[in-house]
Amino acid sequence: MQKSQLTRLDALRRVQEFLDSNAAALGTVSKSTSRLDLDAAVTRLVDLAAQQEKAVTEATSRTKMKLVAREDLRLQHMQPIAAIARKKLAGTPAMQDLKLPSKNTSDAALVVKGRAMATAAAQYTDVFVAQQLPADFITQLQAAIQGVLQAVGVRTTALAQLNEATKSVKDQLAITRTDVNVLNALVVKQLKGQAGLITAWRIAKRIRAKPGVPTGSTKPPAIPPVPIPVPVPAPVPAPVPAPVPAPAPAPVPVPAPVPAPTSAPAPAAAKAPVAAAA
Numbered sequence: 001m002q003k004s005q006l007t008r009l010d011a012l013r014r015v016q017e018f019l020d021s022n023a024a025a026l027g028t029v030s031k032s033t034s035r036l037d038l039d040a041a042v043t044r045l046v047d048l049a050a051q052q053e054k055a056v057t058e059a060t061s062r063t064k065m066k067l068v069a070r071e072d073l074r075l076q077h078m079q080p081i082a083a084i085a086r087k088k089l090a091g092t093p094a095m096q097d098l099k100l101p102s103k104n105t106s107d108a109a110l111v112v113k114g115r116a117m118a119t120a121a122a123q124y125t126d127v128f129v130a131q132q133l134p135a136d137f138i139t140q141l142q143a144a145i146q147g148v149l150q151a152v153g154v155r156t157t158a159l160a161q162l163n164e165a166t167k168s169v170k171d172q173l174a175i176t177r178t179d180v181n182v183l184n185a186l187v188v189k190q191l192k193g194q195a196g197l198i199t200a201w202r203i204a205k206r207i208r209a210k211p212g213v214p215t216g217s218t219k220p221p222a223i224p225p226v227p228i229p230v231p232v233p234a235p236v237p238a239p240v241p242a243p244v245p246a247p248a249p250a251p252v253p254v255p256a257p258v259p260a261p262t263s264a265p266a267p268a269a270a271k272a273p274v275a276a277a278a
Contacts (some may be wrong), residue, residue: 001049001052001053001169002166002169005049005173005210007168007207008173008176008207009042009045009046009173009203010208011204011206011208012038012041012042012045012176012180013042013209014204014205015180015183015204016038016039016042017204018200018201018204018205019035019183019187022197025190025191025197026187026190026191027190029183029187029190030243032182032183032186034178034179034182034183034186035179037179038069038176038179038180038183039177041172041175041176044172045169045173045176046110048165048168048169048172051165051168052162052165052166052168052169055158055161055162055165056162056165057160058158058161059155059158059159059161059162061158062100062151062154062155062157062158063138063155063188065151065154065155066107066148066151066152066154066155066225068151069144069147069148069150069151070107070110070148070151070233070243071103072144072147073110073141073144073145073147073148074100074103074110074112076144077114077137077140077141077144078100078101078113078114078117078141080131080137081097081098081117081121081128081133081137081141082099082100082117083100083167084127084131084133085098085120085121085124086098086099088127088131089124089127089130092124097116098120098121101113107148107152108201111145111148111149114141114144114145114148117141118138118141118145119143121138121141122138125138128136128202129162164256169244178206184201184205187201188201204248
C-alpha cells in the first residue's frame with residue numbers, strides 16, 4: 001500500500017475501534033448499514049493490500065530477471081560478435097555499424113539491434129567460428145533475444161497487476177468516504193452535549209497528515225541552521241627564553257708586592273770633643 005493509503009486505512013480502523021468502545025453511548029449507530037458497509041470495506045482493503053504487496057514483489061522480481069536477460073544478451077552474445085567484427089570485418093559494409101549497444105539502450109532498441117547483428121553475422125559464420133565462437137552462435141544469439149522479449153512481457157504483466165491492485169485500493173477508499181460521512185452525522189447527533197466524546201470521535205476519524213509540508217503550505221517549514229561549533233585553539237605556550245650565561249667574575253687584582261723597607265744607614269759616631277789645651 002502507498003503511504004497515503006495506509007494512513008486512510010488506519011483512520012478507518014480507529015473509527016471502528018471508537019464505535020466498538022463507545023457502543024453504549026452510541027446506541028443503535030453501529031447497527032446502521034453504513035457501519036456494516038464500513039466493516040466490509042475495511043476487510044476488502046486488507047485483502048487488496050495483500051494483493052498489492054504480492055504484485056509489488058512480483059514486479060520487482062520480474063524487473064531483476066529482465067535486467068539479467070538483457071546483460072546476458074549484451075555481454076555473452078553481442079559483445080564477442082561485435083569485437084570479432086571490428087577486428088576481422090572492419091572494412092565490410094554490413095559490419096561497419098555492428099557495435100555493442102550501451103547498457104542504457106531501451107528494451108525495444110536492444111532487441112532490434114540484436115536481430116540486426118544476427119542477420120549481419122550470419123553472412124560470415126566462418127569468420128566467427130574461426131575465432132572459436134560456437135558453431136551455433138547465431139542460434140544462441142537469437143535465443144538470448146527471445147529471452148529478453150519474454151522477460152519484458154512477464155514484467156509488463158506484473159506491472160499491470162500492480163497498477164490494478166493499486167487502483168482497486170484507491171477505488172475502495174473512495175467508497176468509504178460516504179460511509180464515514182454518514183456515520184459522522186449519526187455520531188454527532190447521538191453524542192449531542194457530550195463534548196469529550198465528540199472530540200475523541202473527531203480525533204479518531206482524522207487522517208494523520210504525513211510529516212513535511214504543513215497543510216495549506218507550499219513550502220517546507222524552515223529549519224534553523226545548527227550552529228557549527230568553532231574549535232578553540234589550544235593555548236600556545238610562551239617560548240622559554242634560552243638561559244643567559246652568567247657573566248664571568250671580574251679578575252681580582254693582585255696587589256704588587258710591597259718591597260721590604262731598607263734600613264737607614266747608622267749615623268756616624270759623634271766625635272768626642274777635644275779637650276781644650278791646658
